[in-house]
Amino acid sequence: MDAHPLKLKVQSVAAETPFIRSLVFGVEGGAVPQWQAGAHIRVSLPNGGDRPYSLMALPGLPDGTLALGVLREEMSTGGSRFMHALKIGDVVQATAPINNFRLHEGAAPALLFAGGIGVTPILSMAAELTARGISYRMHYAGRVPGRLAFLPQLQAICPKGLSVHYDSDESRLDIAASLADAPTDSHVYACGPAGMIDAVKAGALAQSIPADRIHFELFKAEPPNSSNKPFEVELKSTGQVITVTADQSIIQAFEAAGLDVLYDCQRGDCGICQCGVIAGVPDHRDVILSDDEKASNKVMQICVSRAKSERLVLDL
Numbered sequence: 001m002d003a004h005p006l007k008l009k010v011q012s013v014a015a016e017t018p019f020i021r022s023l024v025f026g027v028e029g030g031a032v033p034q035w036q037a038g039a040h041i042r043v044s045l046p047n048g049g050d051r052p053y054s055l056m057a058l059p060g061l062p063d064g065t066l067a068l069g070v071l072r073e074e075m076s077t078g079g080s081r082f083m084h085a086l087k088i089g090d091v092v093q094a095t096a097p098i099n100n101f102r103l104h105e106g107a108a109p110a111l112l113f114a115g116g117i118g119v120t121p122i123l124s125m126a127a128e129l130t131a132r133g134i135s136y137r138m139h140y141a142g143r144v145p146g147r148l149a150f151l152p153q154l155q156a157i158c159p160k161g162l163s164v165h166y167d168s169d170e171s172r173l174d175i176a177a178s179l180a181d182a183p184t185d186s187h188v189y190a191c192g193p194a195g196m197i198d199a200v201k202a203g204a205l206a207q208s209i210p211a212d213r214i215h216f217e218l219f220k221a222e223p224p225n226s227s228n229k230p231f232e233v234e235l236k237s238t239g240q241v242i243t244v245t246a247d248q249s250i251i252q253a254f255e256a257a258g259l260d261v262l263y264d265c266q267r268g269d270c271g272i273c274q275c276g277v278i279a280g281v282p283d284h285r286d287v288i289l290s291d292d293e294k295a296s297n298k299v300m301q302i303c304v305s306r307a308k309s310e311r312l313v314l315d316l
């Protein structure tokens with residue numbers, strides 16, 4: 001089965017900030033797939049890999065189109081550079097929409113937190129909450145004015161509930177204060193850098209909002225760690241031993257060894273690649289496991305986590 005069945009043709013490109021572009025695609029040879037706020041597609045890259053990008057419910061989007069927002073990463077390994085080079089008429093292949101970051105049903109109030117390019121799924125959530133008539137507030141944070149994309153669109157979507165914060169001035173986001181009067185039945189959604197997500201989780205828990213009402217998605221992989229060391233992974237079912245080099249993830253090493261592995265985000269925030277650990281000590285680098293789960297060392301996310309021991313035995 002083709003992992004990237006969608007054929008998308010660029011219809012328009014707009015510079016939203018000096019580093020962020022919006023891309024609107026028409027779907028070639030078929031209908032636009034159904035998707036809901038929080039969904040993403042993975043766009044196939046010329047090097048054989050792919051990258052996830054959240055689908056955006058931009059106001060005024062023409063019927064039959066899909067929109068993405070793409071940050072040009074300074075340390076791009078090819079994805080954002082490729083996406084920023086696309087021109088009208090270019091065609092890319094992509095997966096069908098995948099959603100690991102859904103809005104929950106029901107009428108409970110919502111608090112949305114977006115950091116930087118993490119705004120892309122959060123904007124779609126704001127649009128859907130507005131359409132459903134559910135009360136929410138949105139906090140959108142960035143370093144300095146002029147670098148936050150999609151502000152006019154957000155002001156159109158939520159003219160009353162939007163607060164914008166800049167690290168560079170007194171508007172700086174105070175997460176604890178933003179959560180101070182949140183009802184305990186609120187749903188909290190956050191997308192942005194790991195530090196912001198950790199602070200939102202801690203702030204919401206301190207406010208007695210249950211963990212299953214706190215939802216998040218990282219927008220970016222951790223930067224490569226030059227202190228990574230190689231280690232071995234043994235598969236319990238076959239006894240096969242695979243070496244993971246310093247510059248590989250466990251998933252990359254498995255794929256290089258011809259194994260078929262289930263994964264999605266490759267950022268440690270969706271849980272799809274989670275594996276049981278039979279022996280050895282993982283070096284947990286995900287944001288999905290709780291501190292207790294990490295300390296138990298019974299499971300790990302093999303897209304980002306590594307090993308503290310020389311060998312891991314995984315329940316695979």
Ligand code: FES
Nearest residue numbers: 264266271273303
């Ligand atoms: S693929 Fe999402 S947590 Fe590993």
